[in-house]
Amino acid sequence: SYVLTQPPSVSVAPGKTARITCGGNNIAGKTVHWYQQRPGQVPVLVIFFDSDRPSGIPERFSGSNSGDTATLTISGVEAGDEADYFCHVWDRSSDQQIFGGGTKLTVL
Amino acid sequence: QITLKESGPTLVKPTQTLTLTCTFSGFSLTTTGVGVGWVRQPPGKALEWLALIYWNDDKQYNSSLKNRLTVTKDTPTKQVVLRMTNVGPVDTATYYCVHSDRITDDAFDMWGQGTMVTVSS
Numbered sequence: 001s002y003v004l005t006q007p008p009s010v011s012v013a014p015g016k017t018a019r020i021t022c023g024g025n026n027i028a029g030k031t032v033h034w035y036q037q038r039p040g041q042v043p044v045l046v047i048f049f050d051s052d053r054p055s056g057i058p059e060r061f062s063g064s065n066s067g068d069t070a071t072l073t074i075s076g077v078e079a080g081d082e083a084d085y086f087c088h089v090w091d092r093s094s095d096q097q098i099f100g101g102g103t104k105l106t107v108l
Numbered sequence: 109q110i111t112l113k114e115s116g117p118t119l120v121k122p123t124q125t126l127t128l129t130c131t132f133s134g135f136s137l138t139t140t141g142v143g144v145g146w147v148r149q150p151p152g153k154a155l156e157w158l159a160l161i162y163w164n165d166d167k168q169y170n171s172s173l174k175n176r177l178t179v180t181k182d183t184p185t186k187q188v189v190l191r192m193t194n195v196g197p198v199d200t201a202t203y204y205c206v207h208s209d210r211i212t213d214d215a216f217d218m219w220g221q222g223t224m225v226t227v228s229s
Contacts, residue, residue, distance in 0.1 A: 001171065031213040035155070042204065042222060043147075043155065048215035086155050090214045095168050097145070097157040097214060 002091040004100035011106045018074040020103045022087030025068060030089040032070040034063060037102075038083040046085075047072060074105070082107045110134035112144070112205040112220035120199075120227050126192040130205030130220060137163055137183050141210035144181065144188040148201040149222075156201075160208065161188055195227045 005023040012018040022032060034047040045054050047063040050070065060075045074081055087100040116128035130144060137144060145160035145168075159179040160168040169177050178191040192199065202224045206216035 033213075033215040035216070037155075042219045043216075044219070045215055045217050048212050048217070054217060088155075088157075088216070094171070096171060097160065097168065099147075099155045099157060102154045 001094060001096065002089070002098050004087055004089065004098055006085075006087060006100040006103045008101070009104045009106065011108055012074075012077050013108045014077055014079065016077055018077050018081070018105055020072040020074075020085050020105065022070040022072070022100050023068055024070075024089065024098075027068055027070050027089065028066050030065075030091065032063065032065050033088040034061075034072045035086045035088065036081075036083045037086065038080075043086065077105075077107055079107050081105060110207055110218045112207060112218060114203060114205045114220045114223040116203075116223055116225065118224060118226060120195050120225060121229050122196050122227055123194055126190075126195050126199065126225060126227075128190045128192075128203055128205075128223065128225075130188040130190070132186050132188070132205070132207070135207065137161075137181055137186070137188070139163055143208040143210070143214065145206045145208055145214075145216065146179065146190045147204045147206055147216065147219075148199075149204070150198075150201040153201075158192075158203075159190060160214070162210070197227050199225070200227045201225060 035043040050065040051063040146158040202222040205220040207218040208214040
């Protein structure tokens with residue numbers, strides 16, 4: 001079955017850029033979605049279709065997808081961005097929805 | 109405005125069947141492409157997708173749990189029901205109901221508040 005691999009943790013200073021990766025075999029051939037889950041809260045979709053932002057999501061959030069790695073980039077990181085981030089794909093070949101293991105973003 | 113709300117027992121005994129209901133509003137499960145799914149999250153752990161049911165009654169199940177899961181929809185009452193048989197302590201989790209659409213490759217764009225289910229004797 002298809003596997004998505006995320007680093008367990010990423011740390012970044014306020015105002016800097018955070019990059020959270022999601023690895024998968026030829027993930028560029030799939031569309032990747034990203035969710036933010038602040039502590040004690042419900043997950044929120046922040047990126048869909050690799051790089052599109054739902055309404056209300058700041059432009060600081062962007063996404064890319066190439067080769068075997070998709071990346072969520074958060075520019076000008078703020079304290080409120082501290083959260084767990086999960087990537088998600090629909091694997092058409094197996095008709096399964098797959099989540100990555102999640103990455104905890106710490107704002108130093 | 110799309111909303112989803114999960115309901116069901118907070119405590120279930122091992123080997124019992126867990127039945128959860130998602131009641132939604134703001135969209136129709138007869139609209140082409142629309143789906144309602146279930147995602148769970150054990151305490152302190154990652155999200156795990158469970159099942160999805162679509163406008164045309166097609167269903168997807170997590171292959172590792174497929175034999176234990178059944179998802180059904182009741183369009184007039186705007187409800188989707190998930191049944192999980194033979195539960196055990198590993199099924200203790202917060203269970204979320206989600207909205208999806210094939211037009212966005214099933215991005216889960218709206219989530220319910222979640223319901224915490226504990227499996228214990």
